[in-house]
Amino acid sequence: xxxxxxxxxxxxxxxxxxxxxxxxxxxxxxxxxxxxxxxxxxxxxxxxxxxxxxxxxxxxxxxxxxxxxxxxxxxxxxxxxxxxxxxxxxxxxxxxxxxxxxxxxxxxxxxxxxxxxxxxxxxxxxxxxxxxxxxxxxxxxxxxxxxxxxxxxxxxxxxxxxxxxxxxxxxxxxxxxxxxxxxxxxxxxxxxxxxxxxxxxxxxxxxxxxxxxxxxxxxxxxxxxxxxxxxxxxxxxxxxxxxxxxxxxxxxxxx
Amino acid sequence: xxxxxxxxxxxxxxxxxxxxxxxxxxxxxxxxxxxxxxxxxxxxxxxxxxxxxxxxxxxxxxxxxxxxxxxxxxxxxxxxxxxxxxxxxxxxxxxxxxxxxxxxxxxxxxxxxxxxxxxxxxxxxxxxxxxxxxxxxxxxxxxxxxxxxxxxxxxxxxxxxxxxxxxxxxxxxxxxxxxxxxxxxxxxxxxxxxxxxxxxxxxxxxxxxxxxxxxxxxxxxxxxxxxxxxxxxxx
Numbered sequence: 283x284x285x286x287x288x289x290x291x292x293x294x295x296x297x298x299x300x301x302x303x304x305x306x307x308x309x310x311x312x313x314x315x316x317x318x319x320x321x322x323x324x325x326x327x328x329x330x331x332x333x334x335x336x337x338x339x340x341x342x343x344x345x346x347x348x349x350x351x352x353x354x355x356x357x358x359x360x361x362x363x364x365x366x367x368x369x370x371x372x373x374x375x376x377x378x379x380x381x382x383x384x385x386x387x388x389x390x391x392x393x394x395x396x397x398x399x400x401x402x403x404x405x406x407x408x409x410x411x412x413x414x415x416x417x418x419x420x421x422x423x424x425x426x427x428x429x430x431x432x433x434x435x436x437x438x439x440x441x442x443x444x445x446x447x448x449x450x451x452x453x454x455x456x457x458x459x460x461x462x463x464x465x466x467x468x469x470x471x472x473x474x475x476x477x478x479x480x481x482x483x484x485x486x487x488x489x490x491x492x493x494x495x496x497x498x499x500x501x502x503x504x505x506x507x508x509x510x511x512x513x514x515x516x517x518x519x520x521x522x523x524x525x526x527x528x529x530x531x532x533x534x535x536x537x
Numbered sequence: 538x539x540x541x542x543x544x545x546x547x548x549x550x551x552x553x554x555x556x557x558x559x560x561x562x563x564x565x566x567x568x569x570x571x572x573x574x575x576x577x578x579x580x581x582x583x584x585x586x587x588x589x590x591x592x593x594x595x596x597x598x599x600x601x602x603x604x605x606x607x608x609x610x611x612x613x614x615x616x617x618x619x620x621x622x623x624x625x626x627x628x629x630x631x632x633x634x635x636x637x638x639x640x641x642x643x644x645x646x647x648x649x650x651x652x653x654x655x656x657x658x659x660x661x662x663x664x665x666x667x668x669x670x671x672x673x674x675x676x677x678x679x680x681x682x683x684x685x686x687x688x689x690x691x692x693x694x695x696x697x698x699x700x701x702x703x704x705x706x707x708x709x710x711x712x713x714x715x716x717x718x719x720x721x722x723x724x725x726x727x728x729x730x731x732x733x734x735x736x737x738x739x740x741x742x743x744x745x746x747x748x749x750x751x752x753x754x755x756x757x758x759x760x761x762x763x764x765x766x767x768x769x770x771x772x
Contacts, residue, residue, distance in 0.1 A: 284636065285632060285637075286633055286636075286637075289622075289630075289632070289633050290622065290625075292624070292625075292629070293622040293629075296624040297623070297624055352620075353616065353619065353621075354620055354621050354622055356587065357614075357616055359586075359587050360586075360609065360612075360614045360616075361609060361637045361638070362606055362607055362608075362609035362610040362637065362638065363606060363637045364606045365606070536548075536588045536589065537582065537588065
């Protein structure tokens with residue numbers, strides 16, 4: 283681990299924002315598990331909160347961090363270090379600290395109350411979502427120069443994947459409800475990392491049976507070993523593509 | 538030696554550097570002057586590879602800097618505004634840059650650091666430092682690796698008189714060792730003993746670049762500020 287990664291990680295972990303995030307996750311998890319004795323139900327309630335909070339915090343925090351470190355990144359660009367190494371080090375540091383906050387804050391309570399496959403799946407998905415939205419935030423902040431625009435873009439990305447996308451899907455489902463569109467919906471859902479994570483957890487619980495025909499189809503398509511592999515592959519593509527795009531933009535960026 | 542040929546840089550429609558060609562030889566200390574928005578910082582950033590020129594070539598010691606980053610090993614840079622991560626200590630900042638430069642603190646040039654008394658503040662967080670102390674950290678970083686080329690963007694802005702005197706002494710000392718020094722400043726009076734050449738930019742054009750003695754001879758004035766004002770009157 284090089285020293286940029288090390289010290290930037292320490293710098294972020296010392297900031298109150300990440301600590302607050304960690305505490306929030308910790309308290310929410312304990313709170314929800316204590317509300318109900320049924321841990322699967324607890325995981326599902328938690329899922330709805332996590333799927334909103336994790337992308338939001340990862341996007342906004344990373345964006346603000348990059349813009350606030352603008353002059354510092356400029357100073358490092360003027361040092362004898364390749365830009366590729368510089369941006370990957372900063373990405374590694376930011377995502378490492380956010381993933382650590384998630385694993386400590388949400389991972390510990392989940393593993394205490396639900397030390398099984400679903401609990402583990404939940405933690406892995408949360409960590410992957412953190413990485414995905416951090417890299418989207420990096421891409422957004424590399425292509426804009428203006429802080430307000432950058433944060434606006436981060437909020438829009440969050441709004442799009444958390445709310446708008448589902449709205450569009452619902453609209454399609456209602457409009458074309460007379461047609462067999464289940465497969466199309468599966469394909470469209472897999473373009474959204476938030477949806478695909480939700481489906482991944484849902485189909486591994488018994489609650490997928492309550493979703494009727496679509497639930498059964500989802501389970502058949504994605505519940506198998508192969509399906510899980512496909513979902514993880516999609517999530518990893520969602521990490522890699524924005525990261526590579528951000529690196530390529532950063533190498534040519536004017537400071 | 539720095540050799541710049543026909544460098545152009547545009548930001549959208551704004552033509553910031555217009556066909557600049559300059560040669561700066563060893564042991565020269567150059568003052569880069571010009572009104573606001575004349576392209577001084579853009580010029581420096583092109584040298585540092587922070588900006589990529591639209592056309593033209595920049596060579597340092599006969600090597601083109603395009604696509605390279607290792608050449609920056611011989612450059613020390615002090616930015617106009619230094620801002621560092623809030624929770625990082627001075628020591629961590631030094632440590633990080635030392636690692637990038639693959640140098641140990643024991644073999645680095647810590648003269649300035651000692652003169653500013655920064656060692657006593659090593660465990661302080663960057664966020665708690667005053668503007669002047671942050672400037673001192675930036676200055677120390679620029680001189681730490683005994684670079685062949687030292688680029689200072691408004692070095693004394695924000696420093697108290699005593700500290701800026703220390704910095705000026707250090708600049709003079711480095712100049713006597715045969716290094717290339719590039720300084721931008723709006724305070725002309727402080728450049729008197731520091732520079733041997735003056736480069737004047739206006740609206741992206743290089744108005745003149747000549748040795749200070751020649752300029753003094755041409756204008757009959759002695760101090761840098763009087764030389765510049767009398768030249769600007771004749772233009």
